[in-house]
Amino acid sequence: MRYHLLSALAATAVAAAPAAPSESYDYIVVGSGPGGGPLAADLARAGYSTLLIEAGGDEGDNPTYADIANFNEAANDEMTRWDFWVKHSDDPEQDLKFEHTTWDTGDGTFYVGLDPPEGAKLLGIQYPRASVLGGCAMHNAGVCSMPADDDWNIIVEKTGDTSWSAENMRKYFKKIERNEYLAPGDDAHGYDGWLATSVADNSWAKDDSLPGTKILRKLAELTGQDPDQAADLVNRDILEVGDKVDETTSFYNMVTHADSKGKRSSPNNYVRATLADPAEYPLTVKLHTLVTRVLFDEASLANGSTPRAVGVEIMEGASLYKADPKHADGATGPVSQIRATREVIVSGGAFNSPQILKLSGIGPADELAKFNISVVKDLPGVGENLGDNYEGGVLALGAAPIDTGLITLLFRTPSAPTAKRNIYTWCGAFSFEGFWPGFPTYHGPTQYECAMVHLAPKSQAGSVRLVSADPQDRPEINFRFFEHGGDEDLAELVEAANLLRKAFQAAGDPVLPFDELHPCPGSAANRTCDDAAQAEYLKLQAYSHHATSTCSIGGDDEPLAVLDSKFRVRGVEGLRVVDASAFPVVPGAFPSCPTMMLSAKAAEDILAAAEETDKKRRRLFA
Template sequence: MRYRLLSALAAASAAIVADASPAASATYDYIVVGSGPGGGPLAADLARAGYSTLLIEAGTDQGDNPTYADIANFNEAANDETTRWDFWVRHSDDAARDLKFKHTTWDTGDGTFYVGLDPPPGAKLLGIQYPRAATLGGCAMHNAGVCSLPAADDWDTIANRTGDPSWAADNMRKYWKRIEKNEYLPAGDASHGYDGWLATSVADMSWAKNDSLPETRILKKLAELTGQNPDDVASLVNRDILAAGKDVDETTSFYSMVTHADNQGKRSSPNNYIRATLADPAKYPLTVKLNTLVTRVVFDEATVNKTGTTPRAIGVEVMEGGSLYRADPKHVANATGPVSQILARREVIVSGGTFNSPQILKLSGIGPAEELAQFNISVVADLPGVGENLGDNYEGSILAIGAAPVNSGLITLLFRTPSAPTKKRNIFTWCGAFSFEGFWPGFPTDYGPNEYTCAMVHMAPKSQAGSVRLASADPQDRPAINFRFFERHGDEDLRELVEGANLLRASFAAAGAPAVPLVEQHPCANGTDCTDAAQAEFFKLQAYSHHATSTCAIGGDGDRMAVLDSKFRVRGVRGLRVVDASAWPVVPGAFPSCPTMMLSAKAADDIIADAKQEQAA
């Protein structure tokens, strides 16, 4: 069998054989830019529907590399220069405040990084690392694989803002059932899927039956603190976190953590679905082009800036070669590649992710007119929302060092803090013998076998004030990214984080001998200065994130900041859509990877329905 795959370099995975044809000037029905949770499944779905589809990826295929294929290696994967793109972001407009972030990263000039608050003389400030993955399958190839679904309100928000009932939570569940291949429940659960392309599994939680373990004691104390029955914890920890049902978003409970991996610990991601589509005997018309950087969307000049016409996207301009984007640590200064254009008969779909999709739109003339003018980019569509509305989950952790190891499994708990503005849960936490304090080159810090952490994800953050803006008109440059943490309703979000930390901390002493005392490292260093105000200041300075969304947000016709309509179509132009995490108008739950795969499945339905309607006309 021969795979229809184009590669600019011979660096493509050995598992995929490059085909010398079609030529770079070929025309496809659809061009999809980016192979992550949004674009990868969408390209496969379009090809399986019979449409010739080109999927463009700036990186290589690492599907057979154990660093990525084995889900347990996720820390190594996120640090690996084979696929890593380093974005250096800001958390606020206050430079002095950002310099208090303990893991601020600097370029020493000798090929190494310095991470910390006291850089050596001459070191160049880089910022706060936000690693992304340039590889077939996108960031679903380097994440920890945690799979959770949005609250019903997150779906209903889109339905209400756009007036499109197809976004209602009750309707969206079908997309989860379509893509899931559940490997942890008996077949027949009507809320799950068993024949999809995305394997889901859970860890063995039998350790919770052993009352003599320090972590079982912590587990029971957490049950008491959250109104659950301590005698039932061995059962509660196996509760399905992806279950559907009334009031599920308001239920405080332990759960089994689901990952998008199979029962053998092998990562399941868009990479698997893309490769299965390429290998299928049905010979679906999917072509994958690796090591290719999209520089802009190409428009039919006859439709641009002409009275009575709407600009139409007809293809993309690409630069071919490996490590061309300057976020790639392997990038060689002044390296470029040959530039060409590839055409689409039907549509171009941008799926570059929350940072790169708005950058590509702006480089193509779609975005805030004033910003485009700064870089002498001709305006195709003045859309002020492109690159704005950047949001993320706030994340923080309570880290302690015990007198002895607290070895067992992982406690997963979703709960509501007292000051949460609604009845919905607002904290997703997981506790265990690990260390996680955010991202920097070489993360995480290993505190030894006695380390114990409860990591928190704050759901439904109230501030989405961040932005992704051009640093230049050069498509090889990174954009300027500022999350503006806590800028809106920050005191409320910080109060919820502190309340979450206080509840979790109250369980540590229950670990008992020989693990106690668990000496806290942060936010209350060595158990001192543990006032709510001190903790809030800690989280304000040290919170981190890695679930960026919403920079090309879906919205209603009357919303001037809406970039997309309810069918993912870019407003003000034709033949162009955005399908990835940037499309979310609000941050979807605690982890966006699986929700974005659902979003991708919906986009496939919308695009195919439009194509059939056009064909029938």
């Protein structure tokens, strides 16, 4: 096996090793998350020497990450957490109304809230990412869902590349999936892939005496489903295929990328399996290694020909990036270069991929000029088009605890602009209100929430922009929530909240009355807020954690297109971006599984290109 170690894989750690000046590989993949990790494994399994570079370490055997139930602890863990402090708008006064605004107190602790102590330094709105082998698929809740067909087909419309059709994209999910909840033979699923999928036991829904079941039945009534069928519908396959699936309002059983024993399944597993395989695939993993820029062929830069990526510059050491809470002021590491004989693939995610491109001279020329970065290719779309789902929820405290499982529902609100469903909600005895150090707040044993994700947000006006030419600095991230179509999106969220709130009232004794915490505080007897007040609350308190689209695929006629349909960075050679930043629009409710599908497609495209190149070489030298 070709990988760097401090200890054997059985002892859990794949560790960083210094790069020799002559070190080179066919492919270099930067970032090991849902885009880069599987891609590197696929390239190596095809026989190409591949280097996978990850800024973090390997926590694959750590129960905090390996057990999917510990996802809240994983996202809070300083072992892997990168803290990005983002903005939701261009109005600083509006952002300061976000109830979980975070401040640095100066004594090693955070203050979260609206009334910081004197002298506290404003940080902003926390947006944690995972610096670890496997990326954010190692600290998320593991929800696996499909985008609407239109979210794939838009790429066909933009580029003319029919390989992006929703029908064709499904084959990549079947390729990677190892389904553990359906009997083999379902044509919509795969059973031999590296990604385990599983569902929860929803037998609780058969007990009509439970308050949670009463809420379930009321939700069925409110959304046009048969309450008497609700106990069966909660086991419906949320990954089903068929006509008008995206227009179907229904309960489902939430699927997670975890096995039936509750062990997380992620790119970490696939990378480690590739390293450990007796076939000795040519995969090398470098951990605790920060990529500072992509290198380009000097001759092509000097003679004005199309620039070609030929490698990367790296800085080695743990916690070098300033988003890492363990970063020590002034800490740096040795800098060296590694060569790629075929291609460099950037898979750093929606924040770091555009940052790496810009530091390498690819991005808006005026922005690069501010930091004296030589322009390799003026691409105005790099770091633009940032999008995300809006998230919120109806959270209340009952008079008694609710013993229930999870209700998963996809539905359409009355003002949705198309026939497609626009809300993904899950309801249960939990509290989830966004991200801040130490989230979530436990409101006691009687807490009950219907959290919701808004599908197909109308605004993708956010940006990721440099603050310096220092690769250790965090970029400035501004989502510009509700910039376009904001009133319409807020109306849809309010409609969803009103429907969910009605269902709460079906819980009966001893749970009632509910005391709602937000978005409309109080009980049914004394609640006074109207739709406008709810919309204002949601506008100020919406949160997100599905950032995409900052290096988006687009057509030749689109000024902000960064990639072509084969993931190639426009205007240069030998460089691709393969991660969630490539999506032109936010893909459904949860991007983890769609990004793994995208990764499998990228592997196919890259390997096809390599085969074609090799054929040309053979003809040339025949």
